[in-house]
Amino acid sequence: MSHELSRREFALSAVAAGTAMAAQTSAGVLGANERLQVGVIGVGNRGRELQDALKAIPEAKITALCDVYDPFLQAAKDDLGGNVATYKDYRKLIESKDVDAVVIGTPDHWHALQFVDACNAGKDVYVEKPLSLTVKEGRIMCDVAKKTGRVTQVGTHRRSSKMYAKAAELVRSGHIGHVSVANCYHLQNETPMGMGKPADSAPPPGLDWDLWLGPAPKVPYNRNRCLYRFRWFYEYSGGQLTNFGTHYLDIIQWALGQNAPKAVMAMGGKYAVQDNREIPDTMQVVWQYDGCIVTFSQYNANSAAGNPPHAETEFRGTLATLYTGYRGCTIEPQRVRYREIPFKDPRDRKGSNGQYGALKPSGVEKSEIKGGATNVDHVRNWVECVKARKECSAPVEVGHRSTSATLIGNIALKRGKVLEWDAQAERFTNDDKANEMLFYQYRKPWKLA
Numbered sequence: 001m002s003h004e005l006s007r008r009e010f011a012l013s014a015v016a017a018g019t020a021m022a023a024q025t026s027a028g029v030l031g032a033n034e035r036l037q038v039g040v041i042g043v044g045n046r047g048r049e050l051q052d053a054l055k056a057i058p059e060a061k062i063t064a065l066c067d068v069y070d071p072f073l074q075a076a077k078d079d080l081g082g083n084v085a086t087y088k089d090y091r092k093l094i095e096s097k098d099v100d101a102v103v104i105g106t107p108d109h110w111h112a113l114q115f116v117d118a119c120n121a122g123k124d125v126y127v128e129k130p131l132s133l134t135v136k137e138g139r140i141m142c143d144v145a146k147k148t149g150r151v152t153q154v155g156t157h158r159r160s161s162k163m164y165a166k167a168a169e170l171v172r173s174g175h176i177g178h179v180s181v182a183n184c185y186h187l188q189n190e191t192p193m194g195m196g197k198p199a200d201s202a203p204p205p206g207l208d209w210d211l212w213l214g215p216a217p218k219v220p221y222n223r224n225r226c227l228y229r230f231r232w233f234y235e236y237s238g239g240q241l242t243n244f245g246t247h248y249l250d251i252i253q254w255a256l257g258q259n260a261p262k263a264v265m266a267m268g269g270k271y272a273v274q275d276n277r278e279i280p281d282t283m284q285v286v287w288q289y290d291g292c293i294v295t296f297s298q299y300n301a302n303s304a305a306g307n308p309p310h311a312e313t314e315f316r317g318t319l320a321t322l323y324t325g326y327r328g329c330t331i332e333p334q335r336v337r338y339r340e341i342p343f344k345d346p347r348d349r350k351g352s353n354g355q356y357g358a359l360k361p362s363g364v365e366k367s368e369i370k371g372g373a374t375n376v377d378h379v380r381n382w383v384e385c386v387k388a389r390k391e392c393s394a395p396v397e398v399g400h401r402s403t404s405a406t407l408i409g410n411i412a413l414k415r416g417k418v419l420e421w422d423a424q425a426e427r428f429t430n431d432d433k434a435n436e437m438l439f440y441q442y443r444k445p446w447k448l449a
């Protein structure tokens, strides 16, 4: 028997020896010029974007691919010139000694299982947002990552953007004054027919529908429940609130310097789009943070844009409003009062300032921060941190907190009441039924190790 451990064996033995040691393992064993061997699980819409990002990073090399839908797996393999191992069952990919780290681009209901299995196998992980389908899964993912000493990145890629970092820093530092309101939007007119109402049918050739469902309840195949469109069904996703909302709440929590709300309420329903979706086409969520309320507006029956049109998120400060969007960030100054609001006798008809008195510029300049966010920057941050055994820009704990805020918004909608949130205990303090929604029973034989 050889006394020389392979790179992978050494990493695994070190993980077994404990977290502190594990934190140095892969870094120690991956030489500065060695390429990180990456396996991609789920090569649909997002998986292929992440595959493109990995191809642009010389320090990484894709050695394995996995998907339960053969045509997508074949297309991803062809894209790499065919020189890559392929799997239908992610557990086999995770076992491979030619895989140091995995990228998870599967639907949300798979994230927890695949992430936990990968960590336990000693692989570092990049997992797409939203981190999980339920809050409890997210907490388990954080605990397992910590215990196994894995380097993790959640796909909230705005965290690796200089523009978003600058915007968050300006808000946190008080540049725009006290921010008492932050709003974010998902606007898209999908009326009248949305995705339509296709009948249940046999799955398309090459799709393992049972493996696609995994821990979710067994139901007949329906085109709208599967590729990409799973977002509109609660058994696989939290809808647009967790899909887009996690990106936005991530920026908002970062900018406010807070990692959780104290309370949440939501209203909405399926009012206008006539398809077989479960999630609302119209929804408004309100969170209470320290000194600030935050809202998410999901309007899928009207798409009229806000101000400026590209903005996804707005921070309303006492001195200025800061808008962030995928194509830039703008700061619009406020005009402010410089003395107490005077009492004006209504019999005095002179002057034009009514009861409120004159305003003056706040002193904040109108300005723009150019830029956006790219997948390559975020994936590169992960690859570099894996090699250096450093914390990424969006580690699992951060992704968990950003995802949790949105997940509890969906619970508030289902419960139809204001829910108080104990962020430390990750439980509601005023509704036992809501606490039951923090996890769901997996379909056998799936369970979180």
Ligand SMILES: NC(=O)c1ccc[n+]([C@@H]2O[C@H](COP(=O)([O-])OP(=O)(O)OC[C@H]3O[C@@H](n4cnc5c(N)ncnc54)[C@H](O)[C@@H]3O)[C@@H](O)[C@H]2O)c1
Pocket: 041, 042, 043, 044, 045, 046, 047, 066, 067, 068, 069, 072, 088, 089, 090, 105, 106, 107, 108, 110, 128, 129, 130, 155, 156, 157, 211, 212, 213, 214, 226, 227, 228, 229, 243
């Ligand atoms: N960060 C971002 O901006 C961003 C953008 C798009 C999607 N996403 C996230 O990426 C994830 C995937 O979304 P999508 O739009 O790519 O969906 P998709 O349906 O296009 O792709 C998912 C792929 O996973 C495969 N899959 C399902 N179960 C699997 C399993 N057990 N093992 C291996 N493969 C499996 C499917 O066959 C499919 O090819 C979602 O969580 C979504 O929220 C993130």
